[in-house]
Amino acid sequence: MFFIYNQLLYIAWGVLKIAALFSPKLTLFVKGRKNVFALLEERVQPGNKTIWFHAASLGEYEQGLPVMERIRQEHPEHKIVLTFFSPSGYEVRRNTNAADIVVYLPMDTTRNARKFIRLVHPDMAFFVKYEYWPNYLKELKKAAIPSYLVSGLFREKQVFFKSYGGFYRQALTAFTHFFVQDADSKKLLQNIGYHNVTVSGDTRFDRVSEILQRDNTLPFIEEFSNGSTNVVFGSSWPKDEAMFAGFINNSNNIKFIIAPHTTDAGHIKEIKTAINRKAVLFSEKEGKDLAGYDVFIIDTIGILGKIYSYADIAYVGGGFGTSGLHNILEPAAFGIPVVIGPNHEKYPEAAAMIHFGGCLEANGKNSLENILDELIKNDDYRSETGHKAGMFISMNRGAVDIIMKKIR
Numbered sequence: 001m002f003f004i005y006n007q008l009l010y011i012a013w014g015v016l017k018i019a020a021l022f023s024p025k026l027t028l029f030v031k032g033r034k035n036v037f038a039l040l041e042e043r044v045q046p047g048n049k050t051i052w053f054h055a056a057s058l059g060e061y062e063q064g065l066p067v068m069e070r071i072r073q074e075h076p077e078h079k080i081v082l083t084f085f086s087p088s089g090y091e092v093r094r095n096t097n098a099a100d101i102v103v104y105l106p107m108d109t110t111r112n113a114r115k116f117i118r119l120v121h122p123d124m125a126f127f128v129k130y131e132y133w134p135n136y137l138k139e140l141k142k143a144a145i146p147s148y149l150v151s152g153l154f155r156e157k158q159v160f161f162k163s164y165g166g167f168y169r170q171a172l173t174a175f176t177h178f179f180v181q182d183a184d185s186k187k188l189l190q191n192i193g194y195h196n197v198t199v200s201g202d203t204r205f206d207r208v209s210e211i212l213q214r215d216n217t218l219p220f221i222e223e224f225s226n227g228s229t230n231v232v233f234g235s236s237w238p239k240d241e242a243m244f245a246g247f248i249n250n251s252n253n254i255k256f257i258i259a260p261h262t263t264d265a266g267h268i269k270e271i272k273t274a275i276n277r278k279a280v281l282f283s284e285k286e287g288k289d290l291a292g293y294d295v296f297i298i299d300t301i302g303i304l305g306k307i308y309s310y311a312d313i314a315y316v317g318g319g320f321g322t323s324g325l326h327n328i329l330e331p332a333a334f335g336i337p338v339v340i341g342p343n344h345e346k347y348p349e350a351a352a353m354i355h356f357g358g359c360l361e362a363n364g365k366n367s368l369e370n371i372l373d374e375l376i377k378n379d380d381y382r383s384e385t386g387h388k389a390g391m392f393i394s395m396n397r398g399a400v401d402i403i404m405k406k407i408r
Contacts, residue, residue, distance in 0.1 A: 001167045002110070002134070002135070002138075005134060005135075005167070006109055006110055006135070009107055009108060009109050010109065012107075013107050016029065016030055017030050025087055025088075028087035028090075028091060029086070029087050029104075032087065032090060032104040033104045033106055033107070036103045036104055036105075036106050037106070037115060037116075037119065039101070039103055040081075040101070040103065040116070040119040040120060041119060043079075043100070043101045044079065044081070044101065044119055044120055044121075046121075048079050048121075049075075049077055049078045049079065049123055050078055050079045050080070050081050050120055050121060050122045050123065051071055051075060051078045051079075051080050051081070051122055051123055051124045051125075051126070052080075052081045052082075052083070052120055052122035052124070052125045052126070053067075053068055053080060053081070053082050053083070053099065053125075053126045053128070054082075054083045054084075054085075054105060054125070054126070054127050054128065054131060054136075055082070055083070055084055055085075055089055055128045055131075056084070056085045056086055056089065056128070056129070056130065056131045057084065057085065057086035057088050057089035058086075058088055058089040058092055058093065059089075059326075059327060060089070060128040060129050060130075060131075061082075061084070061089050061093050061096075061128070062204060062207055062327070063128050063129055063150070063151050063202070063203050063204050063207065064126065064128035064150055064151075064203065065098055065207055066203050066206040066207045066210065066399075066400045067126065067150055067203055067400055067403055067404075068080060068082070068098050068099065068126075069098060070400055070404055071124075071126075072098070074404070078123065079100040079101065080098070080099040080100050080101070081099065081100070081101045081103070081120050081122065082096070082098070082099035082101070082102045082103075083102075083103055083104065083105035084102070084103075084104055084105065085104070085105050085131060090102065090103075090104055092301060092302060105133075105136075108133035108134065108135045108136055109135060110135050112135070113133070113135035113136045113138065113139045114139055116136070116139075117136070117139040117140065117143055117145070121143075122145055123145070123146075124145065124146050124147070124148070124407070125140055125145055125146070125147040125148070126147075126148050126149075126150050127147070127148070127149050127150070127175075128149075128150050128151060129149075129150070129151050129152060129153060130152070130153065132168065132171055132172065133171075134167070134168070134170075134171040137171045137172075137174035137175075138171070138174065140174050141173060141174035146176045146407070147174050147175050147176050148175065148176055148177050148178075148179060148403075148407060149175050149177075149178045149179060149180070150179050150203060150403060151179065151180075151181055151200075151201075151202050151203045151204070151399070152178050152179060152180040152181065152185060153180065153181045153182070153185055153348070154180065154184075154185040154188045154189060155188075155346070156188060160172065160188075160192060161188060161191070161192065169192055172189075172194060175194075175196070176196065177196050177197070177198065177406060177407070178194065178196060178197045178198070179198050179200040179399070179402070179403050179406070180197060180198070180199055180200070181199070181200075181201060181202045181348065182199060182348055183199055184348075185197075185199075186198075186199050198402065198403075198406060200399040200402040200403050201396055201398065201399040201402070202329075202349060202396065202399060203399045203400055203403070204327070204329050204349075205329060205393055205396040205397045205398075205399060206397050206398070206399055206400045207329075208327075208329045208330050208332070208333040208393060209333060209393060209394070209397050211305055211330065211333060212333060212334070216305070216306040216309035217306070218303065218306050218307065218310070220282075220285055220290060221257070221296070221306075221307060221310045222310070223290040223291055224255065224257075224280075224290040224291060224293060224296050225255055225310055226255075226291040228253065228254065228255040229253075229254050229255065229312045229313075229376060230254075230255045230256075230257060230310055230311050230312050230313075231254060231255070231256050231257070231311070231312065231313045231314075231315070231372065231376070232256075232257045232259065232307055232308060232310070232311035232313070232314045232315070232331070233256065233257070233258045233259065233315045233317065234259050234304050234307070234308065234314060234315065234316050234317065234326065234330075234331065235259065235260070235261045235304065235316060235317040235318060235326035235327070236258060236259070236260045236261060236315070236317035237260070237261055237262075237317050237318060237320070237321050237323050238267070238270070238321075239320040239321040240315070240317040240318070240319070240320050240321070240341065241258070241260070241270075241271055241274065242274075242320075242365075243320055243341070243362075243364075243365050243368050244315065244368060244372075245271075245274040245275060246365070246369070247368070247369045247372055247373075248275055248277060248294075248295060249275065249276050249277060251376075254294075254376060255294060255295075255296070256277070256294065256295045256296070257295075257296045257298065257307055257310075257311070258271060258295065258296070258297050258298065259298040259303075259304045259307060260297075260298075260299075260317075261317060261318075261323075261326065263298075263299045263300060263301060265299075268281065268297060268299045271297055272297060275295050275297075277294040277295050278292070278293050278294045278295065279293060279294065279295035279296070279297055280293040280295070280296055280297070281297050281299050282296070282297065282298045282299050282300050283299050283300065304330075305330055308330055308331040308334050308336070309334050311331060311334065311336050312336060312382065313336060313337055313339065313372065313375050313376070313382065314331035314336050314337070314338050314339070315338075315339045315340070315368075315372070316328045316331065316338055316339070316340050317341075318340075318341070318343075319340040319341025319342060319343050319344050319350075319361075319362075320341035320342070320343065321341075321343065322343065324346065324347075325340060325341075325343065325344045325346075325347045325350060328340060328347075328349065328350055328353065328359060329349060329393060331389075332353065332358055332359070332389035332390065332392060332393050333390065333393045334390070335386045335387060335389060335390030336386040336389060336390075337358065337359075337360060337375055337382055337385035337386045337389060338353065338358060338359045338360070338389055339359070339360045339361075339362060339368065339371055339372065339375075340359060340360075340361055340362070341361070341362060341363075341368075342361055342362070342363045344361075352392070353389065353392050356388055356391075356392045357384075357385060357388040358385060358386070358387075358388035358389030358390070358391070358392045359389065360375075360385065
């Protein structure tokens with residue numbers, strides 16, 4: 001089976017290299033992996049102690065960050081090697097201070113996995129949420145390196161739980177311990193023979209709680225807001241924007257901030273064209289009287305978390321399409337009501353926060369407009385919903401402590 005798997009990987013890599021000629025994102029994906037081993041040979045010496053963290057993308061990085069920071073505190077003698085699979089994670093966090101070395105993860109071939117483990121020689125390895133690469137896991141197990149899954153989330157539809165999933169089930173034997181988000185994940189693992197499982201919860205609750213302690217000041221947002229009620233549309237996709245553009249156009253005396261998931265010039269132009277209110281882009285803000293604008297379009301990345309601190313209401317994108325719901329915990333940490341679309345079945349925190357009363361689900365354009373209208377007009381309702389969102393975050397902290405007690 002490994003032979004077939006590796007052959008398919010080589011074919012996929014060849015296809016990706018051709019596709020990269022036509023896609024900027026895939027170009028980053030391919031070119032970013034060219035010098036990984038040379039960099040590791042330069043930065044990791046044979047005598048260095050190391051700990052390896054792998055995150056698929058930016059969301060998983062944020063999920064693993066609280067554990068990474070605690071590991072650094074408790075193992076200061078170790079270098080932390082952080083790998084990403086996706087450009088959307090690596091390109092944003094390649095200069096993070098949380099790790100000593102940040103690189104793309106080479107493709108999961110037998111040769112790459114052996115070379116990577118030999119060069120990095122980690123004392124421990126952490127995978128965040130998912131990304132179960134069979135060759136890397138095989139090499140970790142062969143080298144008897146303690147390996148952990150952090151904030152794991154399993155669903156019955158995954159290949160591990162199918163009759164034909166034996167190859168992937170076998171790969172899971174590399175994990176010393178599984179730290180999962182919920183009891184359902186634990187039960188699924190136990191049903192296929194894995195009992196080294198702890199329900200620790202989601203480390204993102206710890207992560208988003210920490211952002212309240214940092215300086216979230218953004219003077220240009222303060223100038224724009226000018227004491228008005230602020231509605232933030234965060235990590236929006238075109239399907240989300242089609243839902244809320246009309247509401248923005250028909251609302252008065254409200255300030256709107258749109259921070260789309262993708263910020264390429266074409267997409268930003270589409271958003272601005274759909275909005276008939278007075279709008280300003282982040283890239284064009286200098287020298288402008290920002291208080292005189294109704295809509296602020298954020299055509300940059302990396303500041304949405306701070307922007308949420310100025311929100312009275314937050315809409316989080318991804319729930320009206322198939323791209324996946326974005327992080328609803330970050331705005332909730334600031335004690336504001338969170339609104340989402342209906343497609344969130346893969347995100348248990350969404351259902352839990354809806355049940356708790358801190359998150360509101362819109363099932364269409366009219367529903368979304370009605371929810372936003374009620375939150376804007378009813379101060380008590382807005383305050384109560386926001387309070388429940390903040391309480392939901394506070395009540396679910398502590399995953400990092402559970403994990404650290406187990407791995408010491």
